[in-house]
Amino acid sequence: MEYGGYYDTVVVGAGIVGIATARELARWGQTVLLLEEKAGIGEETSSRNSEVIHAGIYYKPGTLKAKACLQGSKLLYDFAEKRHIPHKNCRKLIVATNSREVRTLEALLANGEKNGLVGLEILSQREARACEENLSCHSALLVPSSGMIDTHQLMLALLADAENDGAVLATSAPVLRTEVIANGFVLDIGGVHEARVSCGRLFNAAGMGAQSLAHNIDGFDRKIIPPLYAVKGNYFSLCGAAPFSHLIYPPPVTGSSGRHYRCDFGGQAIIGPDTEWLGMINYKNKAPEYFVFANTETPDRLIQINDQQAWQQRAHYRVDPGRKEDFVRSILSYYPQLNPNKLEPGYAGIRPKLGITSQDNSDFIIMDETIHGIPGLVCFFGIESPGLTSSLYLAQIAAAKLDQVVPYDPRERISPQEYGFLPKLAL
Numbered sequence: 117m118e119y120g121g122y123y124d125t126v127v128v129g130a131g132i133v134g135i136a137t138a139r140e141l142a143r144w145g146q147t148v149l150l151l152e153e154k155a156g157i158g159e160e161t162s163s164r165n166s167e168v169i170h171a172g173i174y175y176k177p178g179t180l181k182a183k184a185c186l187q188g189s190k191l192l193y194d195f196a197e198k199r200h201i202p203h204k205n206c207r208k209l210i211v212a213t214n215s216r217e218v219r220t221l222e223a224l225l226a227n228g229e230k231n232g233l234v235g236l237e238i239l240s241q242r243e244a245r246a247c248e249e250n251l252s253c254h255s256a257l258l259v260p261s262s263g264m265i266d267t268h269q270l271m272l273a274l275l276a277d278a279e280n281d282g283a284v285l286a287t288s289a290p291v292l293r294t295e296v297i298a299n300g301f302v303l304d305i306g307g308v309h310e311a312r313v314s315c316g317r318l319f320n321a322a323g324m325g326a327q328s329l330a331h332n333i334d335g336f337d338r339k340i341i342p343p344l345y346a347v348k349g350n351y352f353s354l355c356g357a358a359p360f361s362h363l364i365y366p367p368p369v370t371g372s373s374g375r376h377y378r379c380d381f382g383g384q385a386i387i388g389p390d391t392e393w394l395g396m397i398n399y400k401n402k403a404p405e406y407f408v409f410a411n412t413e414t415p416d417r418l419i420q421i422n423d424q425q426a427w428q429q430r431a432h433y434r435v436d437p438g439r440k441e442d443f444v445r446s447i448l449s450y451y452p453q454l455n456p457n458k459l460e461p462g463y464a465g466i467r468p469k470l471g472i473t474s475q476d477n478s479d480f481i482i483m484d485e486t487i488h489g490i491p492g493l494v495c496f497f498g499i500e501s502p503g504l505t506s507s508l509y510l511a512q513i514a515a516a517k518l519d520q521v522v523p524y525d526p527r528e529r530i531s532p533q534e535y536g537f538l539p540k541l542a543l
């Protein structure tokens with residue numbers, strides 16, 4: 117099968133955000149090519165998360181995260197309902213295990229209400245136990261709109277929509293370098309199908325690779341590329357019958373909503389993610405600079421290593437069984453009947469953070485021409501949690517943003533003949 121060398125739009129990265137964006141743009145009648153460096157879709161962060169549809173309780177009012185989470189969760193429930201994607205509105209209990217933590221619950225409730233959430237309620241110990249008889253707590257915050265979704269089924273359904281509208285997916289197709297030309301871009305694609313393609317609009321939805329992709333766009337001002345903080349989240353699974361049907365969360369910790377409990381669509385109880393601070397990459401200079409955290413348990417101090425290989429060795433997805441003790445301690449605080457022998461290492465994901473604390477510049481960034489000065493280019497940076505929940509909304513606003521900045525006009529289309537070197541992309 118062969119594909120032409122020019123597309124109205126290229127989307128780089130077939131995770132949930134890239135697939136949702138390709139679907140959105142294909143709906144507008146554009147020709148869309150979705151490029152993915154892995155052999156399949158959604159093999160990175162989009163399949164290494166908690167699959168939770170977040171309600172929007174944690175995020176600072178007025179931020180893109182807060183808005184995208186609230187709007188995105190509505191779109192997601194609606195889409196899942198219509199397309200019969202496995203999902204459940206199982207609700208969340210954030211537990212206080214002592215009287216001091218109640219203040220955290222009250223602050224979360226107030227924040228959630230500022231974000232527009234309704235139905236939030238602090239339950240007494242007795243009320244919480246009426247919801248979950250195995251739960252041990254002082255009190256709990258009930259979040260009624262939280263739920264779960266089968267992420268892979270979601271990505272397949274979105275991709276099917278995009279392909280029905282003519283979008284083309286190329287896997288094992290890493291984008292190595294991008295040249296900015298008049299009215300568009302030329303992309304060098306490596307991997308098994310080395311090729312060059314051109315396009316009028318380019319969406320960078322490369323997740324953990326977004327900064328690197330931007331760094332390799334000729335003419336992109338490196339000084340405005342946000343730093344990439346890599347923060348791993350490990351999960352453990354619990355053998356045997358699942359003890360709770362709600363999502364059970366501890367109060368949030370720096371960098372994460374905390375090691376929570378959930379029961380997946382196969383009935384498997386899973387706990388996580390924790391926070392393991394891996395390192396940071398600074399893309400502001402010609403050569404990226406690599407740093408690791410001196411202590412992976414706290415983000416206090418970074419050490420420069422300038423060795424890409426050593427950095428990559430740290431950023432792996434294996435789960436260290438030695439982390440079990442901390443998991444046991446945290447689960448026992450709300451589930452004293454836990455049998456630690458039933459807890460096994462599960463899987464891990466890595467959060468593409470832009471800062472260390474919530475006070476840092478840690479909102480989602482959708483960077484367009486008004487910031488980077490390159491017409492037709494949109495970059496997603498820092499799409500950590502709640503990126504899954506927000507994906508349909510992020511795709512809508514990114515597509516609309518581009519349309520406002522560069523109104524789409526098919527007459528601007530670059531003719532492939534203008535760039536006679538373009539080979540076919542054979543898949």
Ligand SMILES: Cc1cc2nc3c(=O)[nH]c(=O)nc-3n(C[C@H](O)[C@H](O)[C@H](O)COP(=O)(O)OP(=O)(O)OC[C@H]3O[C@@H](n4cnc5c(N)ncnc54)[C@H](O)[C@@H]3O)c2cc1C
Nearest residue numbers: 129131132133153162165166168291323325349503504505
């Ligand atoms: C531990 C953890 C738990 C989470 N839990 C939740 C949750 O419960 N709810 C929620 O809403 N969100 C959650 N998230 C966040 C959510 O998973 C992410 O926000 C979302 O998956 C990001 O999707 P993405 O498409 O931006 O990135 P990705 O899924 O990483 O996709 C990017 C894709 O780009 C590809 N790529 C990279 N570079 C290139 C290149 N040069 N050329 C071609 N392809 C390239 C990659 O291979 C990858 O497939 C969690 C995240 C983590 C890490």
